[in-house]
Amino acid sequence: MVENDTKKKLVKMGEDILKDVEKKKNPKIEIPIRSLSNIVYDEKTKSLTLGDKTSKRYFFNVAHAKKFMQTTIIAAFCNELLNQKIHTSLRDMYYNLKRTLPNSNENTFDEQSESDPIIVDIEVALDLLREQLHLNADVRGRVVGKALVSDRGDRVDWSKLGSGGWAIPSNVEAIKFKKVDAKFILVIEKNAAFERLHEDRFWEKHKCILITTQGQAARGGRRLIQRLSEDYKLPVYVFCDSDPYGWYIYSVIKFGSMSLAHVSDRLSTPNAKYIGLTLSDIEKYGLEKYTIKTKEVDIKRAKDMMKYEWFQSKEWQKELKLLIDKKIKAELEALSGRGLRFMTEEYLPDKIKKKEFLL
Amino acid sequence: MKILVDGRITAEEMSRQMKEISISEFFEKNRHLLGYENATKALITIVKEAVDNSLDACDEAGILPDIKVELKQVGIKSFKMDFEDNGPGIVESKVPLAFGKMLFGSKFHRLRQSRGTQGIGISGALLYSQLTTGKNAKVSSSTGDKIHEFEMMIDTIKNEPRIVSHATQSNKDRWHGIKIEIEAEGNYVERYQSVPEYLKQTAIANPHAHIVYKGPNGTLKFDRVVNKLPEQPKEIKPHPYGIEFGILRRMLSTTRSKNIKGFLMKDFSRVGSRSVSQILRLAKIESKRKPSSIDHAETSRLHKAMQMVKLIAPPTDCLSPLTENLIVNGLKKEIDAEFFVAVTRPPTVYRGNPFQVEVGLAYGGSLNPNTSAHLYRFANKVPLLYHQKGCALAQSVEEVDWRRYGLQQSGGMPIGPMTILIHFASVWVPFTSEGKQAIANYPEIVKEIKLALQDAGRKLSKFVSQKRRAKQRQMRRKLFERYIPEVAESLGKLTGRDEKIITQKLEEAMKKDKEISMIAEETVKEKEDKEEKTAKEPTKPEEETESMPSENEE
Numbered sequence: 001m002v003e004n005d006t007k008k009k010l011v012k013m014g015e016d017i018l019k020d021v022e023k024k025k026n027p028k029i030e031i032p033i034r035s036l037s038n039i040v041y042d043e044k045t046k047s048l049t050l051g052d053k054t055s056k057r058y059f060f061n062v063a064h065a066k067k068f069m070q071t072t073i074i075a076a077f078c079n080e081l082l083n084q085k086i087h088t089s090l091r092d093m094y095y096n097l098k099r100t101l102p103n104s105n106e107n108t109f110d111e112q113s114e115s116d117p118i119i120v121d122i123e124v125a126l127d128l129l130r131e132q133l134h135l136n137a138d139v140r141g142r143v144v145g146k147a148l149v150s151d152r153g154d155r156v157d158w159s160k161l162g163s164g165g166w167a168i169p170s171n172v173e174a175i176k177f178k179k180v181d182a183k184f185i186l187v188i189e190k191n192a193a194f195e196r197l198h199e200d201r202f203w204e205k206h207k208c209i210l211i212t213t214q215g216q217a218a219r220g221g222r223r224l225i226q227r228l229s230e231d232y233k234l235p236v237y238v239f240c241d242s243d244p245y246g247w248y249i250y251s252v253i254k255f256g257s258m259s260l261a262h263v264s265d266r267l268s269t270p271n272a273k274y275i276g277l278t279l280s281d282i283e284k285y286g287l288e289k290y291t292i293k294t295k296e297v298d299i300k301r302a303k304d305m306m307k308y309e310w311f312q313s314k315e316w317q318k319e320l321k322l323l324i325d326k327k328i329k330a331e332l333e334a335l336s337g338r339g340l341r342f343m344t345e346e347y348l349p350d351k352i353k354k355k356e357f358l359l
Numbered sequence: 360m361k362i363l364v365d366g367r368i369t370a371e372e373m374s375r376q377m378k379e380i381s382i383s384e385f386f387e388k389n390r391h392l393l394g395y396e397n398a399t400k401a402l403i404t405i406v407k408e409a410v411d412n413s414l415d416a417c418d419e420a421g422i423l424p425d426i427k428v429e430l431k432q433v434g435i436k437s438f439k440m441d442f443e444d445n446g447p448g449i450v451e452s453k454v455p456l457a458f459g460k461m462l463f464g465s466k467f468h469r470l471r472q473s474r475g476t477q478g479i480g481i482s483g484a485l486l487y488s489q490l491t492t493g494k495n496a497k498v499s500s501s502t503g504d505k506i507h508e509f510e511m512m513i514d515t516i517k518n519e520p521r522i523v524s525h526a527t528q529s530n531k532d533r534w535h536g537i538k539i540e541i542e543a544e545g546n547y548v549e550r551y552q553s554v555p556e557y558l559k560q561t562a563i564a565n566p567h568a569h570i571v572y573k574g575p576n577g578t579l580k581f582d583r584v585v586n587k588l589p590e591q592p593k594e595i596k597p598h599p600y601g602i603e604f605g606i607l608r609r610m611l612s613t614t615r616s617k618n619i620k621g622f623l624m625k626d627f628s629r630v631g632s633r634s635v636s637q638i639l640r641l642a643k644i645e646s647k648r649k650p651s652s653i654d655h656a657e658t659s660r661l662h663k664a665m666q667m668v669k670l671i672a673p674p675t676d677c678l679s680p681l682t683e684n685l686i687v688n689g690l691k692k693e694i695d696a697e698f699f700v701a702v703t704r705p706p707t708v709y710r711g712n713p714f715q716v717e718v719g720l721a722y723g724g725s726l727n728p729n730t731s732a733h734l735y736r737f738a739n740k741v742p743l744l745y746h747q748k749g750c751a752l753a754q755s756v757e758e759v760d761w762r763r764y765g766l767q768q769s770g771g772m773p774i775g776p777m778t779i780l781i782h783f784a785s786v787w788v789p790f791t792s793e794g795k796q797a798i799a800n801y802p803e804i805v806k807e808i809k810l811a812l813q814d815a816g817r818k819l820s821k822f823v824s825q826k827r828r829a830k831q832r833q834m835r836r837k838l839f840e841r842y843i844p845e846v847a848e849s850l851g852k853l854t855g856r857d858e859k860i861i862t863q864k865l866e867e868a869m870k871k872d873k874e875i876s877m878i879a880e881e882t883v884k885e886k887e888d889k890e891e892k893t894a895k896e897p898t899k900p901e902e903e904t905e906s907m908p909s910e911n912e913e
Contacts, residue, residue, distance in 0.1 A: 014853030018854060021864045024864075027865075027868065059846065060839060060869060060872045062838060069842040069845050072845070073845060075849065076849035
């Protein structure tokens with residue numbers, strides 16, 4: 001999308017508000033609803049998308065007024081970023097816009113948690129990505145493996161990065177893939193497991209790309225996984241802790257997230273498969289004594305997930321039920337119970353060979 | 360003294376010990392009943408007796424009262440007090456008796472709503488002064504003619520005044536009224552139960568009075584805000600239902616009626632010829648009998664019979680309420696609040712005694728929102744400062760559910776920025792003791808007070824909720840007004856239009872808001888209300904006080 005279109009959309013939002021004001025009407029901004037009630041699971045594309053329910057944010061409404069004001073402030077700020085052709089981070093934007101309103105004790109924004117959702121509101125309302133608004137998403141995630149890319153004119157060989165790997169930038173649109181010599185992509189939730197596999201040079205032996213999301217996957221990482229998998233038809237295996245949090249990381253990579261459902265088509269990788277860890281694995285490899293007791297919130301989360309349309313497969317229902325019944329969960333480290341190299345040498349190769357995945 | 364074997368004394372011995380108790384001995388033993396049980400209360404009681412008398416006299420004579428009270432510390436524990444009024448004065452011959460004889464007065468032998476009743480009050484004050492300082496009292500009186508100055512004491516053995524000196528002065532200004540000068544032991548305070556508080560409450564209940572108080576710490580002036588005298592209460596005869604046995608005995612011995620039938624019909628209210636026959640038949644007394652010949656047992660039968668016969672309730676035009684208007688005016692002038700309301704209940708009857716209840720509420724303004732509401736209690740326009748806990752007026756306040764009217768309450772007095780005034784008017788106030796500080800809780804009385812409080816409470820709650828809504832609207836408006844510049848600036852940057860024009864247009868759009876448009880209406884209404892109010896009060900109180908003789912002296 002051209003920058004001009006982004007600008008046009010922002011200006012039109014302002015113009016529409018002024019039209020209401022002109023007519024002495026209560027000015028409003030219409031924003032698609034992003035709660036579960038308006039999230040639709042599209043069976044065909046296998047991704048989460050937004051339904052057509054919207055909410056109207058009115059200025060002359062005590063409950064909406066502040067958010068309305070915040071929305072206009074942020075819209076004006078993004079417009080300025082576009083005009084000046086500069087990029088900034090969400091945190092930087094928050095600090096730029098935080099100030100106390102004249103003659104009051106009230107701040108425009110008290111916490112970054114107030115400004116962040118407004119950005120998503122604008123993205124959804126104007127069908128834009130924050131990158132197009134010149135706002136950088138979080139930088140998180142690293143990669144190593146059999147590929148060569150070009151970034152801002154530099155050639156980066158992912159197989160020659162020493163011990164640290166390559167940090168995934170927040171915006172990967174401009175990354176060009178020069179040579180991809182991998183057979184699959186292994187996405188790992190945890191840094192520690194990534195380090196182990198990297199030290200064991202798993203990627204070299206199995207001709208693959210290793211990506212760690214370091215917790216919930218950032219936009220850059222998700223987009224990178226999607227592009228690699230689409231452009232090179234690479235299978236994607238996701239390797240997470242055996243608990244609702246880990247499973248949801250997999251779910252976000254595969255189907256998209258609820259909070260960013262409006263951009264699922266750009267971020268989700270529908271052919272991703274869950275390689276582990278599962279509670280069935282724990283049973284199979286006799287690792288019960290390395291498990292952790294669940295907390296109440298884990299059970300609740302698992303029960304919620306059992307109801308999600310995109311978790312209805314028999315295998316997933318079984319895993320979720322195992323957790324609820326046995327009240328246990330396991331981290332990737334549980335595999336070390338069979339030896340420190342068990343993961344690299346037996347568990348993962350075995351799974352890939354036997355195609356033991358959850359979908 | 361001859362003592363018998365078992366330690367007892369004979370009747371002869373006993374009779375030798377019998378003698379008349381002197382009035383000072385009586386006083387010493389009954390200090391608490393008369394209001395002199397402690398040094399702080401003594402000063403208040405003296406002021407109260409003098410001021411009550413002045414107000415009563417002025418009311419009866421149809422004079423707008425002008426009262427001066429001066430209190431000076433002259434020793435470690437002694438105070439000199441000066442009182443002056445512009446009442447009708449007392450004729451020369453009666454002055455010594457009125458001030459120097461206990462139980463002498465004009466109010467005891469009649470049934471009429473007045474401040475004092477027993478005729479103990481002012482002579483009690485003189486006696487207390489004499490007993491604590493040994494000084495003579497000075498009393499001046501004029502009915503408009505000469506001024507008679509008495510220096511006097513009370514002979515405590517004989518219960519009689521002793522005139523030390525009597526002088527006559529010419530009176531060019533034709534001043535009339537009473538001046539009293541006494542010195543007494545006391546302790547002076549200015550908060551809660553105190554002389555200034557007593558006078559302040561008196562001023563609230565008597566907005567037709569002008570009271571100037573010169574205290575040890577400065578002068579307080581209580582202006583007159585009403586120029587009309589309160590309606591004079593009519594004297595009524597007692598109703599059979601309310602008569603006490605002892606009083607009936609006394610009435611039988613002093614009546615001018617020749618026979619018992621005439622006595623019942625003439626000396627009581629609401630007794631007709633049919634009722635008389637019923638009463639006498641039940642009491643088994645012949646109608647021709649002389650009232651003075653009725654013996655104790657017959658009186659007892661008569662008293663019982665009088666309660667059994669069905670009679671019409673007593674007339675209630677004998678009462679003089681403050682009236683709603685006056686209560687509001689009285690509260691307004693002494694209390695800085697936002698909302699005032701008063702309710703005067705129709706007169707009603709307890710045990711044959713007509714009574715009437717009035718309440719007033721002052722709310723908001725400078726009143727503390729976090730403390731219990733203040734209660735001002737009045738009986739026949741006299742403030743009651745002591746014994747609130749045992750008083751039916753306070754009990755009634757506590758029995759009302761004030762949370763319904765937007766106040767807080769957790770058992771007991773309501774909490775909020777409120778002052779409650781309750782006036783109990785009756786020809787016979789049922790005080791719990793001779794200290795006259797608390798009213799007995801007859802169910803009829805408590806019920807009336809609660810009805811009045813609830814009525815006032817409903818009016819208050821309307822105001823409270825209106826105020827709350829108005830406040831919410833103001834906050835709503837402030838919120839939008841705070842955000843408008845921010846929104847205008849952002850929209851200006853976004854669209855390139857003029858920020859000032861956007862601000863203006865947003866403000867116009869805001870005024871279309873339903874709630875906010877109501878603020879505009881409210882302010883217009885408030886303005887109108889104020890204009891109306893000033894139009895209704897053409898005269899200012901300052902202009903009138905100048906014509907008062909007492910003011911000219913200063």
